[in-house]
Amino acid sequence: MAISFKVKLTVAIVLAVMTILIASFELVRFQIQRSFAETLREQYERQIQLTQERDGQRLRSYASEMLNNTSSPRLLAALMEEDFSRFYYDLWKEMEAFHRNLDERYAISGAWPFFRFIREGGHYLSPPRYGAGEFQEATDSLPGILSPFPENELEALLKPLRTMEGQATEPRSGYLLVESSGQPILMTVFVCPVSDAFGMFLGDLILLVPWQGIEITNLEMRAAMIVEGQVFNARGQIPVPLAAALAGAFESGLPESLGIADENYLVFSDHPEVGPHFPEVERVVLFSTNEQDRLLAGIRDTFLVFLIVSFGSSLLLGHTLASGLHAPVLLLKRAAEQIGKGNFATRVQIRSRDELGQLGEAFNEMSEGLEMKEKYKSVLSKVADPQVAERLMQGQVELGGETVQATVLFCDIRGFTALTGRLHPQKVIGMLNTHMTTLTQIVHEYGGVVDKFIGDEIMVLFGVPVPGADDVSQALRCAEAMIAKRGAMNADGECPIEIGIGIAHGEMVAGCMGSEDRLNYTVIGDRVNLAARLCSQAGPMEIVLDQAVGAAAGLEFSKGDREFVELKGFENATAVFRLRPQATIV
């Protein structure tokens, strides 16, 4: 079944509203996500910048402190005498600032800051007592000296970092992953080349400080550092699966976002600058998108409510609108159906002023026009033959006339004057009308065209305006039918009327003739006159044909049947045939 226009319109409106709503939600979501990511990136970049500045500042301050401290004559003296216990002792005393918040740092990272010195030439100054020390011991008795790492391992790690010959004596920093009882600990390493007051290079003081991740207040975030493919996170902030995912993703390049166990993170990373001989590191910060997700969920809920409400309202609106359109359309459809059935008086009532209203008006005008045309047609059919009227309305009749081969039949009443003299004129007309109506019906039955009535005479054309296959025989049969009908009518006790018929066939001119504003469709020609003369030659209930009709109808007449008559207006005697059909044959 075809879907109603009303349903289509309603569905279209609802769909449009839904689409707009959903599209705007998507747009809002996209914008929020983008601005969120942008904000986070800004935060991250600012933080990274701050961190870098902080690290740089730390390095500079360490370096200057170092320079200050190592310019301590005692330290230099101890160094020159290679008196390491003296050296480390004095160094520790000089670097008090270095020991602040040790407990906190230890709690966070499991390590504490300490330092080592590598002499120019590569001699690693082992502290007087070494080994994997305890934190308490390290802070109480040998602060800055005792390290949480095995000394030989430390020596192997630190030695390559020293300032080589020809290398610029610039302070530098980087990151090292050092193992302490199987646990990797990330240390930020500052290398400070030290020269004495005479500009003589003494060696590198190397500070190792446990790494601290970036923290941004009010943000859920996790910081990590990836060193040599190993993910290291401060405070154990990154759960094991997340670290594993990071390490896995590291191989193929870090993704932009990472989802672990219902938690989604945006991933930002960069490569901090490190000094020569330090391993490459990647700094990673994961921002939880929980807040964003919560925000989006809230918006989505609001949108859902909107969606439901607008679905209902758009349905209502669509229905109302569609009904408003549908009713007039339905009205027009029904009216059109009426017109189709020929009910041209149908009118539609559309009050709207829009295009539908205009359509209604146009429709009404159209049906008025149709009605008028139909009226004209029926009137025309009354004054002209329906066939001629049809042709005239179709504009197929040439006004100038055309030469055609046609058959003309004249039929008049014998002894009409005598007949009418006996009767009341009213009755005569009634009788005449009945007679003519009957004959006209017969003419139409045989495809003839009633040209005109002339008193008691009827003039009929065959072959014009539309040529038929056998116009002549039709004319003949028509004539026979006329006589038969008349005979039958006479037998029925009506006022007996006898008729005579003349038929002629041949070339004549057909067309509309008359004055400019009043025309008659008729034929003119010598054959027409002949037919009229033949009619007057016919006796009661007789048909007189000319030779052409007889031949064309295929009738065979013996020579005896043929007679020659002198006709008025015709020079020579004309051969005619006289038929007397059985009046009773109907």
Add this chain to the structure above:
Amino acid sequence: MFRLLLAILITFGSSIALAGELSGVVDLRPPKERRSVVRYAGGDAAELGPSAPFVGVVYLTQEGLQAGSPPEEPAVIAQRGLQFHPAVLPVSIGTKVAFPNEDNTYHNVFSYSPEKRFDLGRYAKDEAPPLVTFDQAGEIRIFCEVHEHMRAIVLVLDTPYFTTTDSKGNFSLKDVPPGDYTLHVWRLNQEGHTEPVTIGDGQIGLKIE
């Protein structure tokens, strides 16, 4: 060189001179610029003066030769214009050295050198710190705990025959009894130099790269 020495020996060997003289030039690298650092805030009353040059030391050793009894008078390294004067002081074993402070500020002379560890503590201009006796041969680095740039070297030698060069490296060692010695040259931050030398009663000129 050796032939020349031999010729000199042959020429003057028979004369009855009691002592010979050794002179020459030691190549000294120009010292590095020093920066002066005052470690403690509050400023210094004394003005920074010119530093004494780190000159070279030339000394002779001989099998069995000892420093002998040290001189009665103590040697002196003064602190003047925030500098040690002289910067290089060769002494024979057992010599006492005084460290008088001539500046209007405190100095704290100390050394961590294993041959002689001492720390005189802070003292002002008029205080007389105890004399330090250097009784073990070696190179003793002297620092001032207050002024990082102040450095001095006391070279304790087990020989009576030693001298310093001038700032250009010229030296002259007189009154050395003739004999075979080993000549030593000490220079700060530069390689030392040893070579055998025979002293007659004449003069020997040496050029040491």
